[in-house]
Amino acid sequence: MPLPTPNLYPAFNIVRLSHVELAVTDLAKSRAFYVDTLGLQVTDETADTIYLRAMEERGHHCIVLKQSDRAEARDLGFKVFSEDDLDRAEHFFKAKELPVEWVERPYQSRTLRTRDPHGIPLEFYSRMDRLAPIHQKYALYKGVKPLRIDHFNCFSPDVDQSVAFYNELGFRVTEFTEDAETGRLWAAWTHRKGGVHDIAFTNGLGPRLHHVAFWVPTPLNIIDLLDLMATTGYVGNIERGPGRHGISNAFFLYIRDPDGHRIEIYCSDYQTVDPDLEPIKWDLKDPQRQTLWGAPAPRSWFEEGSTFAGTEPRPSALAASPIIAP
Template sequence: MDFNVMRTGRAVLHVTDLEASRAFYDALGFIETASDDENIYFRAIEDFAHHCLHLKLGDIPAVETISYKVGSEECLDELHTLFVDHDRNVKWMEKGTQVGIGRTLRVEEVSGMTIEFYFEMEHVERMMQKFHLHKGAKVQRIDHFNCAVPDVDKAYDYYIHELGFKCSEFTSIKGSEHIWAAWLHRKPGVHDVAFMNAVGPRLHHIGFWLKDPMSLIDCCDYLAAAGYRDSIERGPGRHGLSNAFFLYLRDPDGHRIELYNGDYYTGDFDNQPIEWDLDDPARQTFWGHEAPDSWFNEASTLLDLNGNVVPVSEPKLAKIKPNTII
């Protein structure tokens, strides 16, 4: 069944120092829509919706939920029926209980992550032509989530066969029938969510779209000049997988942000997934340089529907890092 999941929508992150987080995301070029003593709501330059990133003051860095926009209120009810029928824990968040967003459905999905679906979000001013306010990376919009899960096959099967996602690219291991990582989409780009084999469930990163590759360079210059040089974890570079330019950053609490531009159209019905071998050195970085160990080993803690830390488990596939010879 197609539940008309449209795209990646927003993330809700817990941070331990709201002012430090405000300064960091402001340096990337996010627009602050609203805030109070315990919350900041950021949007990107193209957004007419209230926010794509909600930062909440918390005791520990954690991910409260990642969210997807759907095409109607009825889709929320249909998704509720699906998850209840599959014995998943669910929670309605009624309109008025969260700032800027309507009724939402939160679910502990098949990998144990708390995900959220919504239709309605308050409209605000687009900032596309407020060029005097554009700075840092000039972030345009939210693009995707990347999730570390212990069983990629299970996540892949559920999102493809139950939620109506499609696969653009995937990574396999020679001699194995299992998928090591998969890039799944609803919008006609490379992905709205990716799953990769790792200790999990955890959130590896949130990807944000930039207007052009030069914005990655502008961001590096801006961050270095503003005192955030140590926040740059990986890149800039070009992925083989997705063909996109990338820059990975760590915010003050260690949440990983990818700045991203340049993937390709996947909307044709007969678009076929591209397969990569895990040990292909062009897969993760087309230009050849390796990702640091932190990129494979570190990710953000998730919270369940009751606000408790989600326990993690070892991945089904023992191999969690490519063998890459430079």
């Protein structure tokens, strides 16, 4: 199916991805992983919740860890340009007959909660409490030295439908994988902020959260994290990499937190600000699509993900299979 024409004037203006809430089953173990190992900064902490931000971020949080009996992904958060955009967003989602509610969120202005057509929980806000800059407080840098949240990747049961819907929201495709036999999308990378992606979609049982990614300064930070994880009891949490993606050109590492939520550590992609930038097409069977150096991803990378609260995943509409490592 052809890609939709980029929508440069959407119904409301999304600036970028912002944050995600992850339900975890042992908050202390998750704190040790995200704070002591990855190096995210605690901005608030209660008996059942930890708010975290990365080193360049001025907003109060980019990830919320919430104690729960069940590990799952909750709302994906996006920042919009203005309060008026929230009202326009409410009108847009109501017109699509999708659920809409106004919710209270700590450290955020009024927040609109909804779901996309496949059931991914989304929330939108225009203002979050601002914190003092810490990007030059180098004594705080530790772990992988995460600078900012970069993107979400979600399993979708129908990537063509996901791309069409998020195109209506103004997300532009930068790169995509097409199944040569059917002409359908197997995966697509879409953005608002001028990077390769704010949210990507991968064919599979879904919707589920595939991973959350953090941007780091250099590939050497990833090497440092690998050495740290290998000597502090986390060697089994290393899933894939390090390597360089063909898609996005990014240097990457995939790791799993204590509950199995997948985190990507990511750097070295490219800028996509021009509104007429042409998407890059990849064939599903091209071994350099996954990794420029040719190494295929493990089966877990294609099959395992975090379920979204309140949404039952369903099988994908596309049966095509990528190259999988033995």
